[in-house]
Amino acid sequence: MKRMELPLDLDIVGLFGQYDRNLKMIRKMFNVGIELKDGGIIFDGDSDQVDTVMEIFEDMIKMMRKKGVLEEEEVLYIIEHHRNGERGNGKKVADEILSTSLLGSKIKPKTLGQKRYIEAMKTHDIVFSIGPA
Structure with missing residues (x-):
């Protein structure tokens, strides 16, 4: 216990x-x-x-x-x-907070996969992804 x-x-x-x-x-x-x-x-x-x-x-x-x-x-x-x-x-x-909207709400990745995707976009010129929008 x-x-x-x-x-x-x-x-x-x-x-x-x-x-x-x-x-x-x-x-x-x-x-x-x-x-x-x-x-x-x-x-x-x-x-x-x-x-x-x-x-x-x-x-x-x-x-x-x-x-x-x-x-x-x-x-x-x-x-x-x-x-x-x-x-x-x-x-x-x-x-990680990516941006802030005009109303002040924070835009950030919700999952580890989204965070990896953002990191890939920051470090590579072209990033391909497959899946739902």
């Missing part, structure tokens, strides 16, 4: 998702008990799985700090990267 302290100003509902969707999804995928208690999260289960889930929550919190909100797709993205052995991508993706 391990415990992670949460920042006092963190939006718990935003972290756990509407109707605890994010929480339930992570519990089911990793078979780890997750409980909110006394300003922190208690994790219970296999040690390796608990460590992975704690890292996922750390990345989710980093993403929330950068963006303000956490979408379900972003949670799935973070989970998938941890399952593939890639760590800490929540902060890497959210760090």
